[in-house]
Amino acid sequence: MDFYTQLFLYLSILYISLYLLFLVFRKKPSVPNLPPGKKGWPIIGESLAFVGAAKSGCPEKFINDRTAKYSPEVFRTSLLGEDMAVFCGASGNKFLFSGQNKYITTWWPTSMKKVAIFPETMEKFNKDDPKKMRSFLPEFLKPEALQCYIPIMDSMTKDHLESDWSPYEEVKVFPLTKNYTFALACRLFMNIKDPKIVSKFADPFARIAPGLTSVPINIPGTPFNKAVEGGKVIRQELLNIIRQRKQEISEGKDANARDLLSRLLTEADDDGSVYYEMDTSNKIIGLLIASHDTTSTTITVIVNYLASLPHIYEKVYEEQMEIAKSKAPGELLNWDDIQKMKYSWNVACESMRLTPPAQGSFREAITDFTFAGFTIPKGWKTFWTVYTTHKNPKYFPDPEKFDPSRFEGNGPAPFTYVPFGGGPRMCPGKEYARLEILIFMHNLVTKFKLEKVDRDEKIIYNPSPVPSNGLLIRLQPLNQ
């Protein structure tokens, strides 16, 4: 018997034994009136059904099946080894978004904590990390700072399309947008301009995302193990960069650099310790993770819609050409131009409604509390998800139709359109993402007409939405 067969055998015996113990010793719940639903299998709970629905391209199926069977307001399940209450509909979203530190608090799955936020060496220094993570962001993401990023984003987008799209008749969009958004983040977060250093980060970084929501088994070959190893490489590279930047700052070099790392090193309270450096590198890694898959998949999915729906492309093209015509040759986009891209943003919003880049997020109950007549016990995890509202005909009539006019006027009802979450924990990178997406759309549609090569290519969820074959697009260059 080879090693893996033996391992499989031992794990199966262990699993069956644990299950039998569970059946023998399971107690009746001590808290009455729990939300309806089921826990599924021991340890893995209903995780397989949850992941399976996403992989088959229909992540909302897991939610819809259960809201129909149990309750449209809240149901119980077990995901990632935890008892979990899934809050549904606009009222469920509202309740969770307004409950921070009253009845719920931040919670990250173990895999995410270990890979991205609390590597083992940092665990005792980072108990308060989510709060710290948010506290340094306003400076970097405030409107004045964002305005300075527009010309950088615009010129990097132009260079990217010129070098990586223009020479070809057909391109695979997803790998290209991943490279582009990563290079942009390296530039704006760390002032890294050299493509060789960017690619040193890109390879280990690509190993992190699939491990973030995986089962945290750290043996060679598992997605979790690959993510942990990728995280170590990135952390080491970042520490080198941090030390080099500290040296440059002390020598007064590049004094006007506006990237996040330079700000953290010049404005924060650096006590010179290795833990301060580790903490800084963790913040950067956290931000790279939060921003990268979300923006790269959003842009890819928008390109997919633009290439599939010529009437939508035409209207985006008209809006963007108006802006392009108003510019002098070589003049870069500015804040006022972005405010004129209203139709394009409605298209991006409709794209994020139908194919949301992030599924939702978790919290933990800090006390027993009641919602819709059901009790959520202290210690349970909660989950809000875009899938209970984004395709619900009650909030979005004819939900499968791509219709950007839904965002005109007052737009969707409160707490129904939630790709960035809501309340005090709402995504702090929303405006940054809006700029990046609109600047990309402007440069893309004013440069090319687009045609999807395989019209039947599907979007699958991993857990972010990705085209199953990378999205091959035929480009028709436009005379500008």
Ligand code: HEM
């Ligand atoms: C289309 C792009 C993006 C989408 C759809 C998105 C979506 C989300 C969602 C759903 C959350 C969870 C909110 C919650 O827990 O209730 C979140 C959190 C977060 N996002 Fe984004 N995001 C995007 C881009 C970005 C960017 C570009 C950045 C940084 C520049 C960023 C930084 C963060 C951070 C730091 C958090 C954690 C906030 C906290 O824990 O309090 N995101 N995002």
